[in-house]
Amino acid sequence: xxxxxxxxxxxxxxxxxxxxxxxxxxxxxxxxxxxxxxxxxxxxxxxxxxxxxxxxxxxxxxxxxxxxxxxxxxxxxxxxxxxxxxxxxxxxxxxxxxxxxxxxxxxxxxxxxxxxxxxxxxxxxxxxxxxxxxxxxxxxxxxxxxxxxxxxxxxxxxxxxxxxxxxxxxxxxxxxxxxxxxxxxxxxxxxxxxxxxxxxxxxxxxxxxxxxxxxxxxxxxxxxxxxxxxxxxxxxxxxxxxxxxxxxxxxxxxxxxxxxxxxxxxxxxxxxxxxxxxxxxxxxxxxxxxxxxxxxxxxxxxxxxxxxxxxxxxxxxxxxxxxxxxxxxxxxxxxxxxxxxxxxx
Amino acid sequence: xxxxxxxxxxxxxxxxxxxxxxxxxxxxxxxxxxxxxxxxxxxxxxxxxxxxxxxxxxxxxxxxxxxxxxxxxxxxxxxxxxxxxxxxxxxxxxxxxxxxxxxxxxxxxxxxxxxxxxxxxxxxxxxxxxxxxxxxxxxxxxxxxxxxxxxxxxxxxxxxxxxxxxxxxxxxxxxxxxxxxxxxxxxxxxxxxxxxxxxxxxxxxxxxxxxxxxxxxxxxxxxxxxxxxxxxxxxxxxxxxxxxxxxxxxxxxxxxxx
Ligand SMILES: Nc1ncnc2c1ncn2[C@@H]1O[C@H](COP(=O)(O)OP(=O)(O)OP(=O)(O)O)[C@@H](O)[C@H]1O
Ligand SMILES: [Mg+2]
Numbered sequence: 001x002x003x004x005x006x007x008x009x010x011x012x013x014x015x016x017x018x019x020x021x022x023x024x025x026x027x028x029x030x031x032x033x034x035x036x037x038x039x040x041x042x043x044x045x046x047x048x049x050x051x052x053x054x055x056x057x058x059x060x061x062x063x064x065x066x067x068x069x070x071x072x073x074x075x076x077x078x079x080x081x082x083x084x085x086x087x088x089x090x091x092x093x094x095x096x097x098x099x100x101x102x103x104x105x106x107x108x109x110x111x112x113x114x115x116x117x118x119x120x121x122x123x124x125x126x127x128x129x130x131x132x133x134x135x136x137x138x139x140x141x142x143x144x145x146x147x148x149x150x151x152x153x154x155x156x157x158x159x160x161x162x163x164x165x166x167x168x169x170x171x172x173x174x175x176x177x178x179x180x181x182x183x184x185x186x187x188x189x190x191x192x193x194x195x196x197x198x199x200x201x202x203x204x205x206x207x208x209x210x211x212x213x214x215x216x217x218x219x220x221x222x223x224x225x226x227x228x229x230x231x232x233x234x235x236x237x238x239x240x241x242x243x244x245x246x247x248x249x250x251x252x253x254x255x256x257x258x259x260x261x262x263x264x265x266x267x268x269x270x271x272x273x274x275x276x277x278x279x280x281x282x283x284x285x286x287x288x289x290x291x292x293x294x295x296x297x298x299x300x301x302x303x304x305x306x307x308x309x310x311x312x313x314x315x316x317x318x319x320x321x322x323x324x325x326x327x328x329x330x331x332x333x334x335x336x337x338x339x340x341x342x343x344x345x
Numbered sequence: 346x347x348x349x350x351x352x353x354x355x356x357x358x359x360x361x362x363x364x365x366x367x368x369x370x371x372x373x374x375x376x377x378x379x380x381x382x383x384x385x386x387x388x389x390x391x392x393x394x395x396x397x398x399x400x401x402x403x404x405x406x407x408x409x410x411x412x413x414x415x416x417x418x419x420x421x422x423x424x425x426x427x428x429x430x431x432x433x434x435x436x437x438x439x440x441x442x443x444x445x446x447x448x449x450x451x452x453x454x455x456x457x458x459x460x461x462x463x464x465x466x467x468x469x470x471x472x473x474x475x476x477x478x479x480x481x482x483x484x485x486x487x488x489x490x491x492x493x494x495x496x497x498x499x500x501x502x503x504x505x506x507x508x509x510x511x512x513x514x515x516x517x518x519x520x521x522x523x524x525x526x527x528x529x530x531x532x533x534x535x536x537x538x539x540x541x542x543x544x545x546x547x548x549x550x551x552x553x554x555x556x557x558x559x560x561x562x563x564x565x566x567x568x569x570x571x572x573x574x575x576x577x578x579x580x581x582x583x584x585x586x587x588x589x590x591x592x593x594x595x596x597x598x599x600x601x602x603x
Contacts, residue, residue, distance in 0.1 A: 099509030
């Protein structure tokens with residue numbers, strides 16, 4: 001049982017507000033991804049949970065126990081860093097055994113636990129290797145094992161696979177997910193890759209400039225982004241600024257009826273939900289068609305220069321220079337940074 | 346270029362010109378050095394000073410270097426400035442500064458006097474005089490060498506150690522020190538080599554007898570006009586440095602292998 005409670009946490013570095021009034025409760029055994037652009041405060045948040053930074057204000061509690069000011073060496077958390085965190089003067093076994101030795105466990109038990117955890121991360125028999133004799137992926141597995149061997153209540157991973165190539169990253173991501181579910185360990189995973197977050201998380205926290213924009217399961221974040229920022233950050237999204245007058249959203253080249261009060265609004269449409277049909281008016285013109293075999297992506301220029309993307313089943317049906325009419329099938333409308341209307345799927 | 350003068354120096358102490366102008370092989374200058382109690386005392390005091398300086402420098406410089414490496418902010422910058430400062434002070438000025446502060450009727454004496462404390466036993470003109478001066482003089486180099494070693498210890502590896510439960514001392518002992526043993530060796534050998542041949546500070550601050558090898562050589566050469574014995578003294582000092590150098594090279598090489 002390990003529940004993490006973050007209440008109203010703020011972190012200020014000198015003049016920079018890195019994290020602002022952040023709230024989150026992570027359930028026992030849950031895997032939460034922190035997702036956001038560079039500088040949005042993901043690492044700062046994780047480091048506060050691990051004890052490497054102290055919150056300027058707010059409370060962090062693990063299983064109801066306030067740990068806000070507890071140093072890392074006395075927190076029940078385990079952190080996996082991005083890189084360079086293995087102790088190069090120790091071999092793999094010693095890297096894993098160090099924490100257990102500090103806890104004065106008998107050597108026989110240390111040996112058993114280290115070997116068991118090496119087995120779990122797929123590195124059985126690698127104990128006597130020096131760290132520089134390992135590949136990048138193996139090194140990160142050792143780093144993961146080093147945290148796991150201490151059976152932390154909460155596992156923290158800060159972009160652990162960022163320095164690895166795409167293929168390896170995907171494989172390790174799957175392994176982490178399997179391991180996490182087997183051990184049922186409460187986990188926070190920092191990433192700035194949306195595909196990583198969508199593939200891994202029970203819930204995603206989208207951060208922007210130190211504030212959380214949305215905290216929801218991946219499918220909700222993808223299908224019903226709470227703010228235009230989330231809509232633009234996750235997946236490809238057409239964001240169109242316009243004005244609603246008399247129940248009609250207006251933007252040059254695109255009019256759309258919707259039950260929304262008059263005023264400025266932002267329309268968000270995914271490429272796969274933007275229908276196109278041949279038309280005569282030249283308000284929307286195809287700029288380019290890219291054929292991906294299974295589908296095509298059609299770039300469309302509106303009269304005011306805004307470029308939209310639409311997905312079409314067959315590239316051969318469309319050619320650059322053709323005028324088209326746009327019909328969003330599923331869309332969301334935002335005003336003042338909140339969704340005020342959703343239609344379609 | 347370095348080897349030749351050394352060989353020639355050794356040669357000149359071993360092949361002495363005889364009365365008839367023909368040089369002959371002889372160990373007598375060395376026999377003289379090692380049978381002369383005064384020379385031996387000088388050698389001992391030099392070894393003692395070197396050893397004490399090295400022993401004092403590490404506990405002084407390691408905390409400074411650790412602080413500079415891991416502290417952030419403006420204070421660290423000032424401390425760095427202070428630690429490097431002695432490097433820019435010529436030894437002769439440093440010597441007089443130490444005399445003025447710690448010498449008889451120096452600042453410390455006056456301060457003690459003014460609050461009614463007894464006179465201090467000034468280290469000036471005792472073997473401790475050069476020790477204080479040389480330690481002070483060698484702080485910057487030692488700190489810089491240690492600091493460069495600490496540069497190779499990443500923040501993340503230290504944080505990872507704390508994460509698995511290591512307190513301050515455990516981090517220092519198990520994570521930091523093993524990674525900077527080479528730097529410590531380099532720092533010690535630099536100070537040993539430098540102190541062995543130091544001249545100004547021992548000359549000005551040290552006792553007249555026994556004296557350190559630096560002033561001893563100088564005096565034998567100049568005042569006693571005895572170049573052969575001066576060179577003998579130099580060769581003996583050099584031999585000690587070589588022994589230490591070899592020891593250092595071996596341990597670095599051993600470290601490389603593992
Ligand atoms: N030690 C520090 N001192 C001062 N400012 C800091 C410090 N650490 C982080 N910041 C600032 O806090 C903000 C958040 O940084 P943080 O490292 O948490 O971002 P991040 O989301 O992890 O970004 P990235 O994806 O690049 O790792 C940034 O503006 C950063 O400059
Ligand atoms: Mg980061």
